[in-house]
Amino acid sequence: MSSPAADPLSPVLTPEGWELLNSLPPYDEEAAFGLNLRLREAGHPPDRVAAALTQSRLRAAARKKFGEFAGQMLFTHEGLQQSTRLPVAARHAQRFRTAGLDRVIDLGCGLGGDAMAAASLGLAVTAVEADERIAAAATMNLHPFPEAAVQHGTAEDFAVTFDLLGTGAPPGWGLWLDPARRDPHAAQDSASTGPSRLWDPESFSPPLSFVTALASTGTPMGVKLGPGLPHELIPADCEAEWVSVDGDLVEVVxxxxxxxxxxxxxxxxxxxxxxxxxVELISETDFGSGAQLEPEGRAGLSGVLHEPDPAVIRSGLVAELADSLDAHLLDEHIAYFCADEPVGDPAYRLSRQFRVLQVRPYNVKSLKAWVADSGVTSLEIKKRGVDVVPEQLRQQVLPKKRTKGPRHRATVVITRLGEERVFAVVEPL
Incomplete structure (x- = not known):
């Protein structure tokens, strides 16, 4: 196994390093150590070998986000973590095209994922990056796209050069910002793989106040932020879109x-x-002022239980989704609701559905007794609104010794209905 290079970029940003990287076979974790030794014995400097193997490993990991493009790109650990998945970036780019814009100014382009998507739609792209090494990597990543050019500099300096805070962007321009949300100077613990995450929007680079100042000029803009951004920090004059991919909440734009x-x-x-x-769910109302449904409590925990997608939950649209499906909330503070019958495509993708088989009062003793009586040997625990750690609870209630015979799997949902804690035995649909 190869260890990450101290500098995963500089040694491969040379003709020799680039040639070595692109000559490597597909990354194989078990073969990496032997390959490292052979390359050093062949006369390649240790830092070049380490950087090339690190890039090879990152390219393999990046296939989930970038597909076949990953095989010709350069990455850093933290850059890959923050990079937009290509299908998501393509959706961003389509919004610019639909608005009739012809140039995207990507302020803080990182490794260039969003810039690649925009250029692939034929939009002219100016990608601006403050970190010189990352800008060099973005230049390599965007090399196949003649529509794109990379500039080394800060978003703030670019805004001053083109008077974006004064007159706004020229006609046909749209701005895309993905503020850096990690502190490169923070102390790292031994398990960390990159700079620590920042939570104060004014500590982002550029800060949220700079974003809102740009928006006040009327310039068309999209700003990618972490999906946990508090609702009270979202400006009043924008559309807030939470995006998930296969149930994985990835961003708010x-x-x-x-x-x-x-x-x-x-x-x-x-x-x-x-x-x-x-699939989309939209609302014209502000946060906290949407659909209001009366919860039905334990009596309503029957039929089909819905677990909304995280994007629905973070956008505050749970009640709207329940209303659209003729369903009822169990508790106004809990993101579960029930309907009489399952719903079909495409609405079903807005939530996971479970057939409710039985409902019982919850405590550890009662759940353990049910597990024993039912012969359960494998248990999935879902929870909402209760202080439960599923991994720990599973160890408490499952049999200590494996029994012979077939495994009996079950799923339970532990939740709170008013002051009462219950668990529901459910069957995924």
């Missing part, structure tokens, strides 16, 4: 001016990785 859809304040967008049609 704030769309301003011509890139915001008329009448849309909140949106939850689900992108299936299999290429199926995206």
């Amino acid at each position: 704030l769309w301003f001016n011509a890139l915001a859809r008329p009448g849309v304040r909140r949106a939850a967008t689900l992108l299936p990785s299999d290429g199926a049609t995206p």
